[in-house]
Amino acid sequence: AQSVSQHNHHVILSEAASLELGCNYSYGGTVNLFWYVQYPGQHLQLLLKYFSGDPLVKGIKGFEAEFIKSKFSFNLRKPSVQWSDTAEYFCAVHGSARQLTFGSGTQLTVLP
Amino acid sequence: DTGVSQNPRHKITKRGQNVTFRCDPISEHNRLYWYRQTLGQGPEFLTYFQNEAQLEKSRLLSDRFSAERPKGSFSTLEIQRTEQGDSAMYLCASSLKGTSGGRTDTQYFGPGTRLTVL
Numbered sequence: 091a092q093s094v095s096q097h098n099h100h101v102i103l104s105e106a107a108s109l110e111l112g113c114n115y116s117y118g119g120t121v122n123l124f125w126y127v128q129y130p131g132q133h134l135q136l137l138l139k140y141f142s143g144d145p146l147v148k149g150i151k152g153f154e155a156e157f158i159k160s161k162f163s164f165n166l167r168k169p170s171v172q173w174s175d176t177a178e179y180f181c182a183v184h185g186s187a188r189q190l191t192f193g194s195g196t197q198l199t200v201l202p
Numbered sequence: 203d204t205g206v207s208q209n210p211r212h213k214i215t216k217r218g219q220n221v222t223f224r225c226d227p228i229s230e231h232n233r234l235y236w237y238r239q240t241l242g243q244g245p246e247f248l249t250y251f252q253n254e255a256q257l258e259k260s261r262l263l264s265d266r267f268s269a270e271r272p273k274g275s276f277s278t279l280e281i282q283r284t285e286q287g288d289s290a291m292y293l294c295a296s297s298l299k300g301t302s303g304g305r306t307d308t309q310y311f312g313p314g315t316r317l318t319v320l
Contacts, residue, residue: 094244126311134245134293134311180244188258189235190295190309192244 092117092185096193103171104201111166111196113155113181122184123164125155126192129177137179140164151175173202204228206312208294214318215284222280223315227296234277235309236269237293238262245293251277252299284319291316 093116103109115121125137138149145157155166164181178197182190207226215221227234233252237245248267250258253274263269266284271277281288291314297307 124308133313136308136310139308182244188233188250189237189247189260190245191247194242195244 092121092183092191094181094183094191094193096179096181096196098196099194100197100199102199102201105173106170107200109166109168109171109175109198111179111181111198113164113166113193115162115164115181115183115185115191117162117183117185119185123155123157124182124184124190125149125153125164125166126180126182127177128180128195134180137166171198171200173200176200206294206296206310208292208312208315210315211313212316212318214320216320217286218283220280220282221284221317222278223292223294223317225277225279225294225296225312227276227294228298228310231296231298231310232274233297233299233307233309234271235295235297236277236279237295239291239293239314240289248279248292281317284317286319289317289319 095114097112123140126134127137128134138147140147140157148154153168178195180195181193209224235250236248239245247260248263249269251271266282269279293314294312295309297309
């Protein structure tokens with residue numbers, strides 16, 4: 091069975107700080123990896139995805155993520171966060187099953 | 203707006219009542235998913251349709267839950283004899299099966315229906 095761990099439940103940063111959110115998955119086969127974001131009062135939106143190829147994936151709003159197969163990780167990064175990045179971030183994996191398996195999410199609060 | 207839509211957005215019901223939610227996927231998408239999300243957790247898979255066929259169900263989907271997708275368009279999720287533990291956000295997502303036949307389709311989510319069972 092596939093599973094996803096997001097170890098940071100709540101991260102608080104000041105504007106312009108750098109961000110890295112951890113995501114580790116458990117599945118031995120080929121995976122597709124996703125980061126979704128949920129802004130306050132809004133629905134889940136796709137931030138970026140990895141299917142194959144370059145393990146460094148760039149998404150919207152300056153976010154990027156790196157797939158490290160040997161570490162079963164897909165960490166999300168942004169060099170300089172803004173107040174508008176305050177949201178909940180979910181990592182998800184698409185392995186053997188058709189459905190996505192999500193992590194429990196990381197709430198990011200950016201202080202102005 | 204051509205995204206996934208869900209109705210109603212909020213539903214309050216008394217324990218023991220039946221409720222039905224509707225999801226309208228993005229028009230050309232042939233795959234449709236239902237997820238449930240409780241506070242502090244990520245979405246959990248409930249069931250999946252490809253066109254009108256229900257291909258997969260989670261163990262979370264007890265016999266009180268039923269989902270349909272007649273004609274492969276909109277879908278409904280019904281919960282019979284609701285319990286307080288059913289209180290959650292019910293999310294619908296849709297995707298388009300890739301022409302390569304692989305699993306590389308991206309799911310787009312609707313706003314969800316928040317169910318409160320009193």
